[in-house]
Amino acid sequence: MMKHWDQFLAPYKQAVSELKIKLKGMRGQFELDSSHSPIEFVTGRVKPIASILDKPNQKAIPLDKLEEEMQDIAGMRIMCQFVDDIHRVVSLLRNRNDLEIVEERDYISHKKTSGYRSYHVVISYPVQTIHGEKKILAEIQIRTLAMNFWATIEHTLSYKYKGIFPTDIQMRLQRAAEAAFRLDEEMSLIRGEIQDAQAFFTTNKEFKQEEKS
Numbered sequence: 001m002m003k004h005w006d007q008f009l010a011p012y013k014q015a016v017s018e019l020k021i022k023l024k025g026m027r028g029q030f031e032l033d034s035s036h037s038p039i040e041f042v043t044g045r046v047k048p049i050a051s052i053l054d055k056p057n058q059k060a061i062p063l064d065k066l067e068e069e070m071q072d073i074a075g076m077r078i079m080c081q082f083v084d085d086i087h088r089v090v091s092l093l094r095n096r097n098d099l100e101i102v103e104e105r106d107y108i109s110h111k112k113t114s115g116y117r118s119y120h121v122v123i124s125y126p127v128q129t130i131h132g133e134k135k136i137l138a139e140i141q142i143r144t145l146a147m148n149f150w151a152t153i154e155h156t157l158s159y160k161y162k163g164i165f166p167t168d169i170q171m172r173l174q175r176a177a178e179a180a181f182r183l184d185e186e187m188s189l190i191r192g193e194i195q196d197a198q199a200f201f202t203t204n205k206e207f208k209q210e211e212k213s
Contacts, residue, residue: 005049008066011127011134012074016044019076019125019138026092036195038085038092040145044076067136071103071122074138079145082191083108083184086119086142093121093140100124102137114170115177116151118143146180 023042030037052066052073061069080086086108094101103122111117119142127134143151154173157165165173187194 009046009049009073011129011136012046012138014127014129015074015125015136015138016046016076018127019074019140020044022098023076023078038080038082038088040079040081040085042076042078044074047073047075071137072139074125074136076138076140077148078140078142079148080142081145081194082188083144084188084191086144089142090119090121093123098126111177114154115174116154117147117177117181118151144184146183150177150180 020042023039027037027039027042030039052070059069066073078089080089090104093099100123101121102124103120105120105122107116107118107120121140121142123138123140124135125138127136150173153176157169157173161169
C-alpha cells in the first residue's frame with residue numbers, strides 16, 4: 001500500500017521541486033535587474049497522506065478521482081510584501097507557457113467570512129516521467145506576509161477546535177484579519193519609502209562586501 005502512495009505522490013513531489021526552482025528563479029531575475037521583486041519568498045509542500053484521505057471524506061471525493069478533483073495535493077505559497085505585488089505575480093503566472101491556469105479564486109477582493117484573504121491559482125502542470133508526460137493539478141496561494149501570519153494562526157486554531165471556533169475566538173480572528181489588512185494598506189501607502197530604503201540597504205551591503213574582498 002505504501003508503495004502505491006509513493007508512486008501516486010511521486011509526480012506531485014517532482015512538480016513541487018520544479019516549481020520552487022522556477023518561482024525562486026523569477027525572484028532572482030528581478031534582483032539581477034536591480035528592480036523590486038514582487039516575490040518575497042516561496043514555499044511548497046505535498047499534502048500528507050492522512051490529509052489526502054481526510055479531505056475526500058469531507059467533500060465526498062472518490063479515491064479514484066483524486067487526481068481530477070483534489071486540486072491541492074501539490075501546494076505552493078508565494079509571499080509578497082505588498083497587496084499590489086500579488087496582482088503582479090498573478091499576471092506573471094498568466095503569461096507563462098510552462099503551466100496552464102485552470103482556475104483563479106480571489107479571496108482578497110472577496111474575503112471568506114472567517115476573514116481569510118489570499119489569491120489562489122490552480123494550475124495544470126506537466127511533469128516529465130520515464131513513462132512520458134503526466135499533467136497534475138497544483139494550487140498556488142499568493143498572499144502578503146501579514147495575510148500569511150493570520151492564515152497560519154487560524155489554521156493552527158482550526159486543528160485545536162476541529163474547525164468549530166468558540167464565538168469569542170471567531171470574533172477575535174475576524175478583528176485580527178481586518179487589522180492585518182489595514183497593516184497591508186498602510187504599508188502600501190509608504191511603499192516607495194520602503195523600497196528606497198531596501199535598495200539603499202542592498203547597495204550599501206554589496207559595497208561593503210566588495211571592500212572586504
